[in-house]
Amino acid sequence: xxxxxxxxxxxxxxxxxxxxxxxxxxxxxxxxxxxxxxxxxxxxxxxxxxxxxxxxxxxxxxxxxxxxxxxxxxxxxxxxxxxxxxxxxxxxxxxxxxxxxxxxxxxxxxxxxxxxxxxxxxxxxxxxxxxxxxxxxxxxxxxxxxxxxxxxxxxxxxxxxxxxxxxxxxxxxxxxxxxxxxxxxxxxxxxxxxxxxxxxxxxxxxxxxxxxxxxxxxxxxxxxxxxxxxxxxxxxxxxxxxxxxxxxxxxxxxxxxxxxxxxxxxxxxxxxxxxxxxxxxxxxxxxxxxxxxxxxxxxxxxxxxxxxxxxxxxxxxxxxxxxxxxxxxxxxxxxxxxxxxxxxxxxxxxxxxxxxxxxxxxxxxxxxxxxxxxxx
Numbered sequence: 579x580x581x582x583x584x585x586x587x588x589x590x591x592x593x594x595x596x597x598x599x600x601x602x603x604x605x606x607x608x609x610x611x612x613x614x615x616x617x618x619x620x621x622x623x624x625x626x627x628x629x630x631x632x633x634x635x636x637x638x639x640x641x642x643x644x645x646x647x648x649x650x651x652x653x654x655x656x657x658x659x660x661x662x663x664x665x666x667x668x669x670x671x672x673x674x675x676x677x678x679x680x681x682x683x684x685x686x687x688x689x690x691x692x693x694x695x696x697x698x699x700x701x702x703x704x705x706x707x708x709x710x711x712x713x714x715x716x717x718x719x720x721x722x723x724x725x726x727x728x729x730x731x732x733x734x735x736x737x738x739x740x741x742x743x744x745x746x747x748x749x750x751x752x753x754x755x756x757x758x759x760x761x762x763x764x765x766x767x768x769x770x771x772x773x774x775x776x777x778x779x780x781x782x783x784x785x786x787x788x789x790x791x792x793x794x795x796x797x798x799x800x801x802x803x804x805x806x807x808x809x810x811x812x813x814x815x816x817x818x819x820x821x822x823x824x825x826x827x828x829x830x831x832x833x834x835x836x837x838x839x840x841x842x843x844x845x846x847x848x849x850x851x852x853x854x855x856x857x858x859x860x861x862x863x864x865x866x867x868x869x870x871x872x873x874x875x876x877x878x879x880x881x882x883x884x885x886x887x888x889x890x891x892x893x894x895x896x897x898x899x900x901x902x903x904x905x906x907x908x909x910x911x912x913x914x915x916x917x918x919x920x921x922x923x924x925x926x927x928x929x930x931x932x933x934x935x936x937x938x939x940x941x942x943x944x945x946x947x948x949x950x951x952x953x954x
Contacts, residue, residue, distance in 0.1 A: 581891045581936045585779075586728055586756060586869050586927035592781035592829060595822040599783060602818040609814050611806065620817045627824045631788060634831055635773070636766040641793040643810040644786060644820050648755050648776035649679035651787035654800055654811060655772045656683050659720055659749050660692075662797035667719035669693045673705055673734075674912035675727045677753055681908065684722070692719070696912075702861040703732030703913050711742050718748045725768075726756035729909045729925055730859045731869030733761070740769040749795060755779060759830030760868050761838065771795050777823025780830035785816065786823040837930035841867035844928055848937055853945050859913070868929070873915070874922040876948060882924050889943050894925050 582590075602623065608616030610624050624644075632639025645651040672684060674696050684694050697710045705723070714721060721743045725736050736752055743750045749771035757763050759780040765773055772795075777786035789810070791797055799809035806812055830837075845867040849858055855875035874882060879895040886893050910920035926940065 579890065581939055583926040583928060583932065583936065583940060584892045584894050585929045585932075586925065587894055588778050588784065589781050589929060591778075591783060591822075592826050594829060595782050595826040598825045599818045599822040602821045606817055610817065611814070623817050623821055624815060627820050630824050630828070631790070634827060635790060636764045637790055638793050641790050643789045643791065643807045644815055645789055645811050646785055646787060648753070648774050648787040649677070650811075651774040651776075651789040652677065652679045652751075652753055653683045655751055655774055655789050655791060656680070656687075656720065656722060657800045658791070658797040658810065659751060659772060659795070660687070661800065662795070663719050663749070667717055669695055669715070669718045670720050670722060671695050671697060671710070671713045671718055671748075672722040673697050673699055673724075674908045675699060675703060675729075675732065676722065676724055677728060677755070680722055680724070680753060697723075699732075699912050701913050702864055703727055703730045703859070703909065704861075704864050705734055705739075707735060707738060710739060714742050714746050714748060716746055718743075718746060721748055721750045722752075723750070724753035724756075725763075726754070726761065726866045726869070727909060728756050728869065729923075730871035730913075731756070731866035732860055733757075733864055733866060736770065737768050744769065756866060756869065759827060759834055759837075760841075760866055762834070765790060777819070777826060780827050782823030782826035783819045786819045788823070833930055838867065840930055841928055841932075844932060844934065844937060845870065847934060848926075848941075851937070851941050853941070853948055855948070856944070869925065869927045871923065871925050873919060874924065874948070876922075878921045879924040880921075882944070882947060885947050886940065886943055889939075891940050891943060893940065894927075895923060 606620050606623055608620035610617060610621040628642040629639040631642045645654060668691060670684060670692055688694050695713050697705045697713060699705050723734055723736060723739055726733055740750045751772045752770040754773045754775045758775040772791040775788050778784040801812055804812040848870055852858060857873040859871040883893055883895050910923055
């Protein structure tokens with residue numbers, strides 16, 4: 579039986595989400611744009627999910643939109659906010675720790691004439707707040723900073739950063755994918771302009787991204803002529819998947835406090851049991867306990883991932899969206915780790931169901947593999 583330690587990449591669907599999807603797909607298959615009863619029934623479920631997401635995130639539900647995934651959600655939110663900005667501001671403030679979907683969008687915007695300014699981060703992956711304050715000015719069009727990094731789990735001081743952005747009347751976009759259902763999350767308290775999360779990280783189906791954009795903020799559709807979801811995203815919405823993702827997220831949030839304590843206990847145990855020479859990245863006080871980024875002393879991360887797989891243990895060498903890029907991860911470079919060392923990076927990510935026995939099994943493979951490579 580496989581030991582699964584890659585929950586930051588995706589999670590298995592909850593039975594409740596599977597059941598909900600099947601039921602809704604059979605009974606509520608109408609197009610929410612259709613004017614007949616089947617369409618009205620589907621629209622009612624869609625709007626109910628909007629309100630529920632608003633309640634879960636502590637924001638106005640009419641600002642909730644559903645996309646094909648969080649990557650698409652990041653792209654649409656960033657571009658929609660920029661299109662809605664007036665005055666010709668052309669600077670965007672961000673970090674090099676952002677998700678691949680964000681960095682790709684920013685690289686495209688750079689080609690379109692925007693200047694991208696990257697806030698430096700420390701060895702633990704937390705941004706330099708004093709430098710950030712200097713970078714956000716009246717020339718800034720948008721700030722884009724994630725809440726929890728997907729490779730080392732670093733938590734950024736988003737509320738403090740938002741306060742600076744608001745002083746300069748700058749909108750703030752935040753990727754909260756790795757925070758949802760894992761750490762306390764209140765978008766109203768954070769004060770962000772927009773946020774993106776994903777259903778499949780907490781036991782929902784793949785194919786559902788959730789975007790919130792403050793209804794009081796002006797934005798413009800990325801694609802001309804789009805009519806679905808107030809013009810935010812084109813295409814018929816997948817109501818069964820949206821309902822399933824909503825149910826899964828409600829369950830995840832209800833389990834959050836207990837799950838977080840369990841993850842913190844496992845994080846402490848993992849740190850104590852790490853073999854000598856293995857470096858755990860990040861400060862426990864400033865990171866998510868669900869994500870553990872590790873630098874190995876002797877072997878490349880790709881080799882260790884394959885060795886673990888041979889023992890039926892699933893880990894990763896970083897964010898799945900960056901795999902195959904052929905270079906050290908941007909996050910590792912950002913925290914000052916050289917390219918050769920960055921290739922020795924691996925990540926394990928856990929859930930409320932992960933056990934000490936599973937951690938021990940991984941550590942045993944790690945110790946054995948390190949010993950064999952040292953002997954060679």
